[in-house]
Amino acid sequence: MNTPTPAHVDGNAAAGVLREVFAVDLTAAVGQCDNCGCAVVLAEARLYTRAPGMVGRCPGCQAILFRVVRGPDRTWLDLRGLRCIEVSLPDS
Amino acid sequence: MGIVSPGFSGRRRTADLPPGQYLTDDFPVLSAGPTPRVRPEEWSFTITTETGREHRWTWREFRALPTERPTVDLHCVTRWSKLGTHWEGVSLDTLLAGVETTADHALAHSYGGYTTNMPLADLRDGKAWIAFRFDGEALAPEHGGPARLLVPHLYLWKSAKWVRGITLLTHDRPGFWESAGYHDYGDPWREQRYWGD
Numbered sequence: 001m002n003t004p005t006p007a008h009v010d011g012n013a014a015a016g017v018l019r020e021v022f023a024v025d026l027t028a029a030v031g032q033c034d035n036c037g038c039a040v041v042l043a044e045a046r047l048y049t050r051a052p053g054m055v056g057r058c059p060g061c062q063a064i065l066f067r068v069v070r071g072p073d074r075t076w077l078d079l080r081g082l083r084c085i086e087v088s089l090p091d092s
Numbered sequence: 093m094g095i096v097s098p099g100f101s102g103r104r105r106t107a108d109l110p111p112g113q114y115l116t117d118d119f120p121v122l123s124a125g126p127t128p129r130v131r132p133e134e135w136s137f138t139i140t141t142e143t144g145r146e147h148r149w150t151w152r153e154f155r156a157l158p159t160e161r162p163t164v165d166l167h168c169v170t171r172w173s174k175l176g177t178h179w180e181g182v183s184l185d186t187l188l189a190g191v192e193t194t195a196d197h198a199l200a201h202s203y204g205g206y207t208t209n210m211p212l213a214d215l216r217d218g219k220a221w222i223a224f225r226f227d228g229e230a231l232a233p234e235h236g237g238p239a240r241l242l243v244p245h246l247y248l249w250k251s252a253k254w255v256r257g258i259t260l261l262t263h264d265r266p267g268f269w270e271s272a273g274y275h276d277y278g279d280p281w282r283e284q285r286y287w288g289d
């Protein structure tokens with residue numbers, strides 16, 4: 001008798017892959033602007049830092065790609081302006 | 093002798109500051125994007141009610157309304173405060189006088205796409221203005237000109253620069269910073285900086 005495979009698992013199972021993504025230097029990652037569709041190396045985003053948070057905008061269309069708010073003991077990351085991020089991994 | 097901040101230069105003291113704030117005499121410019129350049133002749137201000145009814149003022153119509161000259165303290169969530177600033181603007185009481193609504197929430201929106209939310213009650217009773225002059229001069233684009241919302245009893249991110257309208261809502265809708273970690277209400281005296289504060 002097979003135990004039915006659950007449709008989803010605990011989010012903790014994503015720890016490995018997320019660590020792999022977020023422990024790298026994301027400025028080298030390539031994202032796709034959700035507004036205009038162009039590919040943007042995050043380091044080439046127009047970054048506005050004289051604000052309550054950090055705002056990265058698309059160099060092509062000015063749409064917001066990402067926002068980072070840094071509190072004393074927490075940080076918030078909003079990536080909704082990016083459709084997908086491509087991160088190069090070291091040889092594995 | 094009272095307790096005086098190191099940057100003390102005038103008549104006000106650190107006792108006038110909300111917790112965690114320091115006093116500054118200049119007026120730092122904060123911006124999350126390029127500065128919109130909106131000429132008065134292309135500017136308009138619209139209040140949209142929860143039923144979709146629009147009340148719109150052109151610049152000329154807006155400037156024909158009675159104005160007030162509030163002197164208020166500004167408290168930015170990035171921790172600077174500027175005391176006793178002089179503005180001229182139209183009270184939201186004046187703008188809301190002919191607006192029929194039962195909404196409890198408001199979302200201000202700006203040229204350039206910025207938004208910020210607050211309870212509608214915080215825009216009433218002499219607490220908020222659409223300001224078009226600072227220190228006797230036309231409001232510079234860097235500070236939100238031609239006109240900005242001024243809600244000085246809340247952190248300054250609520251005082252939307254380049255304001256173009258306010259939407260009245262039956263449900264709260266978090267704005268630009270409120271949806272990215274900053275407090276939904278933002279009372280500087282209760283130090284409501286971030287979610288959960």
Ligand SMILES: [Zn+2]
Binds near residue numbers: 033038058061062063
């Ligand atoms: Zn784009």
